[in-house]
Structure formats: C-alpha cells, structure tokens
Amino acid sequence: MTSMFHRSVLALAAVALLAGTSVVNAQQQDKNRALKKYESGTKEFWTHPPDDWFLGDETEAQKGLAPPSGPPTGASEAELATMMKKIKLPPGFKIEVYAPGVLAARQMAWGSKGTLFVGSFGLGNVYAIKDNNGKKEVKTILKGLNMPTGLAVKDGALYVIAVDKLIRYDDIENKLDNPGEGKVVYDDMPSYAAHGWKYIAVDKDGWFFLPFGPPFNVGIPPTSVSQIRRVDPKTGNAEIWALGVRNSVGGDVDPRTGKFWFTENARDWISDDLPSDKLNMINKIGEHFGYPYCHQGNLPDDKFAMGHKCSEFTPPVLNLGAHVAPLGMKFYTGDQFPAEYKNNILIAEHGSWNRHKYQGARIMRVIVGPDGKNAKQEVFASGWLEGDQGYLGRPNDIILAKDGSILVADDWAGAIYRISYSKK
Amino acid sequence: MRRQFSSYAIGALSLAVLAFVPANAADNAAIKEKAAVCSGCHGENGISQTENIPSLAGQPDQFIQWQLVFFRAGSRKNDQMQPIVEEITNEDIRNFGAYFSQMTPPKAAEDSDPDLSKKGAQVAVGRRCASCHTDSFAGTKAVARLAGQREEYLVKALRDYKAGVRVGGGVAAMADVAYHMSDEEITAVSHYLAYFK
Numbered sequence: 072m073t074s075m076f077h078r079s080v081l082a083l084a085a086v087a088l089l090a091g092t093s094v095v096n097a098q099q100q101d102k103n104r105a106l107k108k109y110e111s112g113t114k115e116f117w118t119h120p121p122d123d124w125f126l127g128d129e130t131e132a133q134k135g136l137a138p139p140s141g142p143p144t145g146a147s148e149a150e151l152a153t154m155m156k157k158i159k160l161p162p163g164f165k166i167e168v169y170a171p172g173v174l175a176a177r178q179m180a181w182g183s184k185g186t187l188f189v190g191s192f193g194l195g196n197v198y199a200i201k202d203n204n205g206k207k208e209v210k211t212i213l214k215g216l217n218m219p220t221g222l223a224v225k226d227g228a229l230y231v232i233a234v235d236k237l238i239r240y241d242d243i244e245n246k247l248d249n250p251g252e253g254k255v256v257y258d259d260m261p262s263y264a265a266h267g268w269k270y271i272a273v274d275k276d277g278w279f280f281l282p283f284g285p286p287f288n289v290g291i292p293p294t295s296v297s298q299i300r301r302v303d304p305k306t307g308n309a310e311i312w313a314l315g316v317r318n319s320v321g322g323d324v325d326p327r328t329g330k331f332w333f334t335e336n337a338r339d340w341i342s343d344d345l346p347s348d349k350l351n352m353i354n355k356i357g358e359h360f361g362y363p364y365c366h367q368g369n370l371p372d373d374k375f376a377m378g379h380k381c382s383e384f385t386p387p388v389l390n391l392g393a394h395v396a397p398l399g400m401k402f403y404t405g406d407q408f409p410a411e412y413k414n415n416i417l418i419a420e421h422g423s424w425n426r427h428k429y430q431g432a433r434i435m436r437v438i439v440g441p442d443g444k445n446a447k448q449e450v451f452a453s454g455w456l457e458g459d460q461g462y463l464g465r466p467n468d469i470i471l472a473k474d475g476s477i478l479v480a481d482d483w484a485g486a487i488y489r490i491s492y493s494k495k
Numbered sequence: 496m497r498r499q500f501s502s503y504a505i506g507a508l509s510l511a512v513l514a515f516v517p518a519n520a521a522d523n524a525a526i527k528e529k530a531a532v533c534s535g536c537h538g539e540n541g542i543s544q545t546e547n548i549p550s551l552a553g554q555p556d557q558f559i560q561w562q563l564v565f566f567r568a569g570s571r572k573n574d575q576m577q578p579i580v581e582e583i584t585n586e587d588i589r590n591f592g593a594y595f596s597q598m599t600p601p602k603a604a605e606d607s608d609p610d611l612s613k614k615g616a617q618v619a620v621g622r623r624c625a626s627c628h629t630d631s632f633a634g635t636k637a638v639a640r641l642a643g644q645r646e647e648y649l650v651k652a653l654r655d656y657k658a659g660v661r662v663g664g665g666v667a668a669m670a671d672v673a674y675h676m677s678d679e680e681i682t683a684v685s686h687y688l689a690y691f692k
Contacts, residue, residue: 119671119674119675120671121671122669122671122672123623123626124671140557140561140636140637142557142560143557143560143561143563143564143592143637144560144564144585144588145585147585147586172585174564174568193565193570194564194565194568194570195568195569195570211568214568214569214570215568215569215570215572
C-alpha cells in the first residue's frame, strides 16, 4: 500500500516534469503562430462550426490559452483521499468521497428507489450508482451516446439528453441491466456539438427546461439557439422560454415561486477579468438576457452590440465573476444544513480555462430572496485548484440527497462527493 | 533559445526516466506481459508492421489513455479493440499509457515522394495541424503523435473523422478539421506526416 502510494507520487512528479516541457514547447510554437482572426458574424460561420470554434480574436497576451485535458482515468482512490483533506468548508461541514470511478461525471438525478443516475461528457456513458450496504456500486448502463451530459427521472423513466435527442428509458430502475434502446421523445434540436451539450431541469408541471448554446464563442447565432426552451416530454411540445442566452450549463426551479433560475457562461477572449459569468432568473416567458449584444448586464460587446443598449435586456441577478464557469446549481431545500441555508443557491463552478490564473473549481453559496434583489455570494467549498492552473478536480453539478446532505459531481477527478453537516 | 529548450527537455526527460524506472520495475514486468496481446497487431516495440494498424511507440501518455478509455466506453468503435479493452481496469490504462509513451517512436524512412510531401506540408499549415500536434508533430498530452505514423493509417484516420465514424477527444474535434479536407489533401498530408523527420 505504502509503496503504491510512493509510486504514484513519483509518477505524478514525472508527469509534471513532462507537462513542463510541453508547456515550453507550446509557448515556443505559439510565437510562430499568427494571431487568430475570428469571423463569426456570418451565417457561413455556423453552418458548420470550425474546429477551433471556442477560440476568438485573441490578443498577443492570450495566445496559447486552451481548455485543459483532465486525467483520462480520473483520480485514483489514494489521490481522492489526499484531495479530500485539502477541501475547505465552513465549520461543521464535512466532505467525503461518495463514489470513485465515475469518469467524466456530469448531471445527477435520483430514481425513486434510491438509484443515483449520472451523465457524462465526451465518454458517452450514463451510470447508475446503487448503495449496497454502504458500498457504492457504479454500473455503466448506457454507452456510446453523444455527450449525454443531462438527465432526469420522471414517473419511473430515465430521460437522457444527448445533444439533439431527448431519449426516454421506461421503468429504468427495474431494467438497469438492460435499459433497451429508449424512445426519442423530442429531437427538434440542432446537432452542433459545440455548446450543444445540455442539462435537464424539471419544473412543477413536469416540463423540462433545456439550454441551447451557440456553436461558437461570440457571434450572431442561428435562430434555433442562444435560448432556453421549455419542453413537454409527454407530447414533444416546446416553447421558447428565454432568448439571448450564451452557454447555460445549469439551472433550477425556485421552490418558492416556481420560476426558473439558471447560470450562464459569458463569452471568452475579452480579458482575464471581463466579462463576468452570470446568475439569471426568468420572470416571464420570452425575456432576452443580452447575448451577444450585452455582457454582464452593463458591457456592450465591441463588435456585436450593433447599436443595442444594455438597458434593453434583462440584467443578471448576480455577476458571479469572470471565467469562473458556473455550471450546475440547486436551491438548498433540505433540513440538514443550518437554517440560514434554506433556499440559498449552491453553484458548482467548473473553473477557468480562458484566463492566465484560473479561478473557480469550487462551490459558491448565493443568498437571495425570491425577487432576485440584493443577491450576494460567498465561497462554500474550495480547494480543487492549486497554483495558477492546477486542477485537482472540477465540480460541475449538485444534487440534494434525502437526508439533506448534498452530492457533488466532478468530471475531472471522475468522482461524486458528499458534503454533510452536523452540529458539534 | 533552441539550445536552452532542448537541454531543459533532456533534463526533464532523464529525471522522468529516473523517477519511473526503479519505482515501476515490478509493474513493468506485469505490464509487459499484458502488452503482449497488443504486439500481435501493433508490432514489437510498439511499431506496427500491419496495414491500417497504428504504431503506438512514443504516443503521448494521455493520448494512449484517452483512446483506451474511449474504446472501453464504446465511444470509439472498433471490432478488434472492443473485446480486448472491455474489462480493462483504470490501473491497466495508466500503465499502458506510461509503457507505450516511453518507447522509442518509429523513425520515418527515406521520403519516396518529396513533391507530395511539399503539398502535404502546405495542407498542414493551412489546416493548422501544428497548433495542437506541435511543430515536431510529436503530439502532446491528449493529442496524438503523427510524425512517423503509418501513412495508410493516417489516411484511414482522417477519412474516419471526415465521415463522422470517429470522433475526437474533448470538444475541439478532429471531425471538424477533416470535414473540410478533400481526398487529395488527405493523401498529401498523410504522406508528409508519415515521412516527417
């Protein structure tokens, strides 16, 4: 056991050294590369999004910033144990590994019999996690789907959203060994992979809120995207619920009002500190949240504002910070945490890539009333980011457990964590 | 500048080797035994002698690991690889990554068609291959080594990407690069990379 630990430490050191050489290599090669010009104001641009769709008009100082690639097999159990000791929480809270080996873990949903379903990113897997007397069994129940990041359970059926298909698997908890092919219940969605991954947020009527991101950083989007739709999984009927939304990767229905709140990732390549990512609330159907004309409620886009003023659009409830990448969010409706947490919003921040010094990779707590006024935020859980660009993990979704604890999905470390509270 | 860079690289590499070899001696024997099944197709020392089968020697550690993870998940489909990797553990995947990445990469033969390489070089510039695969085309992290790879395999890989049969890792997909490439370009750039020194 000890020797295994030493080995992995040495191996890590070696990987770090090798990574160091490739950074030097990348920097050298960047010097030879012309600055990227990015013509996203044309229809041709998005009919087939370019390979480097996530880039923008970079400045000299921004050359070389790119999304980092995580460890393909996630973090080992020894690495996770070490990591847990580094996570900082408010007094009385505790974090532990709920399940390791959930590679590329994204949105989570509970089955009524206590199965935890978990989507994944590029891997194409959907997992079911069963609790066998405290030991968590992680089973891959679906494979080969197209970025099945989002899922929900309703009336005994598992719904999975895979970019352009919403698929229903009936009676799922009795069919974990053989869920079948599933039935596509909604497919009026573009097939762009870029910002095409989705989550599902179920409202009180059983309709699903689904995000539609534009297939690029910034530009004039095709009319089928940059919006949030509300879709009835029974009939396939859909309505456009919000417009002017860039890349939303998480949302939840306010238990107090039934209104939909969502996080939104702002455009890249302006600077390390602009613009801010957002927390939004939809007051009424059809509101416009500003993209691509206006960012963070007060910053007209240099190129794409095209005469629009920020006052034309719905401002954010809260600016969360630049490049923090807010993804999954949940209203805390449980009874385990201290009473002042009731109806607070917990947001999983995935963390930066388009910033020299990363920020995020933590869980934030937002304190705000049902009207969305005077929101403020504070750090709830942190420690997944070391140094300027060193991720240990990247939280991306939150779900409440029956006992009032929360579970957190991490697609970098490939694990689910549990955060609980007990009075001292 | 160049000199400084290479001495840094050599220093880092030798340190890495020192860190790896003694600690991993026991593992190495085990992984060598497990890798025997690979050499049937991918060749002794990770250099393939078989048509349409890629060489693995000198591929970046993370690239090897990602491909195994993709095969295991079924998001990269291949009839031969599927049954082999189905039950592979995460630890095996990490060990295979380390094992193949430390092997000496294939050395390109004498270029049989320099004119075609010249065309291929232009394609590589136009499609900005080096911006991910690096100027030496040795690859890095999750990005594949292309230099010295089997020519017909590079053609196959590009055609697979173009046809949407194969998807890349992450979100910036090779599929989108290859989508725009003509067959002529694929032939030329594959030749150029296979003989790249």
